[in-house]
Amino acid sequence: MSTRPTAPSPDASPARLCRWVLGLALRRRLSLLAVGATTLLKVGVDALKPWPMLFLVDYVLQAKVRPAWAQTWAEFLPGAESPANLIAWCVAATVMLFFLSWALGLVLSYASVSLGQRMVYDLATDLFAHLQKLSLRFHAKQSTGDNIRRVTADAACVSMIFKDALLPLATALASLLVMCGVLWRVEPGLTLLALAVVPWMAVVLRRYAKPMLDLGYQQQQVEMRLYQLTEQTFSSLPVVQAFCREELNDQALARANRDTIDATLALTRVQLRFKILMGLATAAGTAAILWFGTQQALAGHLSIGVILLFLSYLGAFYEPLASVMYTGLVVESAAGSAKRVLEVFHTPHEVNDPPGAKALGRARGEVRFENVTFGYEPERAVLRGISFQAQPGECVALAGATGAGKTTLASLIPRFFDPWEGRVELDGQDVRNLTLRSLRTNVAMVLQEPFLFPLSVAENIAYGRPRATQAEIEAAARAARAHDFIASLPKGYRTVLGDRGATLSLGQRQRLAIARALLKDAPILILDEPTSALDADTEHELLAALETLMSHRTTFIIAHRLSTLRRTTRILFLKDGGVAEAGSHEELLARGGLYARFWQGS
Template identity: 55%
Template sequence: LLSLAVIPPIVITLRLHMKPMLERSYEQQQIEGRLYSLVEQTLSAIVIVKTFRRETETERSFRDSARELLDATLASTRVQLRFKVLAGLATASGTAAILWVGGSHALDGRLTIGGVLVFLTYLRGFYAPLNTIAYAPPTVQQAAGSARRVLEVLEHEPEVAERPSAVELNHVNGRLHFENVHVGYEPDRTILHAVDLELEPGEMAAIVGRTGAGKTTLVSLVPRFLDPWEGRVSIDGTDIREFTLASLRKKIAIVSQDVFLFPRTVAENIAYGRPGAEMAEVEAAARSAQADEFIRRLPQGYETVLGERGATLSGGERQRISIARAFLTAAPILILDEPTSALDTETEAMLVQALTALRHGRTVLVIAHRLSTVKNADKVVVLEDGQIVECGPPADLIAARGRYSRFHMLQSGLIGDDRTVSVAVE
């Protein structure tokens, strides 16, 4: 009975330390996640950090985060050690009590020394699994804290959910319709108001407007990067929310201004949207995108491994690989986020030629900042404060002498108010 007396103290110690061990472990995982996020952000923006001489401040932020993580780790370790010490103290006290009682009985002649040693051997066999059980909770609670962080991510409700009844989107003609769309990113701040826009199959619409007008938000509705609060977006007359996300996005190709390339071969980057594409198809896409010539000049041609984010290529070369990627997917709907805005005139001319070939047979939405892009559009959509204020063929809007007409004159150099240029073009 005396040997069993250690169980209640161990149970009490366990109950007192279970929650603190879980909380300290969870806090440690949270801080560790913030530290890793800081490291990732810093390395991704290393050029900006160096350009603006922020190395010292960045190092200080890292040091502060590392110190915070160290404090959290020590706090977690202290709770675990306190539990282990108290649990070990309980079993050690039990062993000492047995020795004292057994020794007293041996001195009185009621128990032999051999009997005491045999009992201590049994006692060790009894306490060994008890210690194992007692020392398990710190490991379990540490794992529980990590699991809690993982479950927070896994259980996070996506902003765009796929309906249980969603069906595959197979054939697409390309008719795109925005119907009375209202949407925003925060409940009290609407970005787009009552937007109505229709594109026929094979039609190209250029979206212009100042920064913050809602251009990117508008095109982001098509691949369902976000859903409208009111109204709907439809393809060929069917609400896009009726389709599975994978099948919908398979029918959409995106060429963005900020091209992301992986540290893989050129061929793998072009075939990213179609991993099983044949090499002949990859090369054909590159030729259509005016990229084949410079790719073959690379050390291993299409097998050349690119640097992080395509750092070993120029901006125009990265854009042409992105366009080749869009060619290869052969998606019937194309979204362009002004891929020529930051390029020199010669490179821009090559990209415009590639984009002209790319738009053939596709419905195109393009965020436009330059006339080289707008002049090829079937219609121009002028956004202002989240609303369409002008929409129609470029020639008609120029003749109407409205907002687009002013944009056209600014881009053509017919008027030169620098302040107005920055507003109208952006």
């Protein structure tokens, strides 16, 4: 499979979108070749289907003088001297051609769906990988439901453009080329008459294209609102139930469903009017051919077989003609989803590996901040001129009021963000010069909100070390004081947790998150409020265990609990984005400054 083609801009023209989709199809060259070959075969077979009927009517039933091609065919068939045998051969040829067309249609349908789904798979995989690497700043501004829809529903736009636009367009052009050539050679006058309704079809398409596009976009928007409402409700169900919002949410969902129904029906009504007018154009063309053809036949200028040939072709003639006109409409309708996909691809990775980035082995754990300034929004710095150094094995507490920048400071170590000014070093190397994978392999984190996956307990603990043994998993759980409650679960370590660990208490989730960080065995450990959800006895046991484990790691603890702060070797007290005070617990108390007042107030 070839590499992904360069994504056009989100505002690319329909033609540019089609070239991009074709580039995605070319990644699956064998599948595309199979679709193309099957399409050409089917077009050829469909063009041959009416000819046995023409031969039967004109040269068997009416016994007209056979032209060279008909005479050659008749002489080739065994028993051609007998009209009965010729009738049998014509019927057999018709059945064979219809069966072959049907079989090729099945193959083409399967091959095109298969290729379309593989294109969606390729695009969704690329999109998922790109989204995972985008900065937390990007994801903070995007809803989870919106990103899910981009990877699932919006990625399907490439299949829609390919299966419903490009493939029908290619098939239609091939069919029109073959049929127009055949019809023109047989009877130019009737061919021009068949094409006379094309301007009518073009006017109808122009009249209804924009309303169908606008209504299609409205339908997508109301469906998106319905999806977001459902996702928001079930992702925050405890809050919904606690505040008795069920009835209000039911009403909101009912309104969203009504809006979806109204939008769908409005679009359907316009589509039906469009199809009726296009059908009238087809009927008018067919009626004109029938009337003019019979007049010519009565005058002896045209055979009945030729009229039947034209009528047979017309059904397959107007449909691809409409497909050619309809292609732009299909692409435009998929452009909204394509734009949302392309917006992601054109969002740059704020944090990535620079050229020549070094792979770091196991770090010693020396962390240094040098005059670091950083903020999430321009002109609004959260950290200002932060400078400090943590020695290997040192335990540093980050303290301060809510919003002082503690979590932000810690997030710069694994490069979730890059500082505006200054540098963050690990073992004397700027972290921006290290590969992200090797840097983050050396850092284990317990986030303030412990996140668990709908996997087994063992899989959650081993999330950072998938190849860990059961003994190693249990050792980490014991160190995190989680083994006892895990053993009481129905299937122990094989118990599958609910979404986000909803079947466990917050304290239990926190202990599993700590076990996961400990099992990673990284030289740098970041604990964001690690004991905030634990009772006093469990906290005391866990901190005692952590002291032993932290002695071999450089540890940063973000904490408000004074019992946690007292166990650290150094405290950085943050205020207004800077380090206001630094020292041990006893030293800071003796100074009687900000930390002392914080301690006394707590």
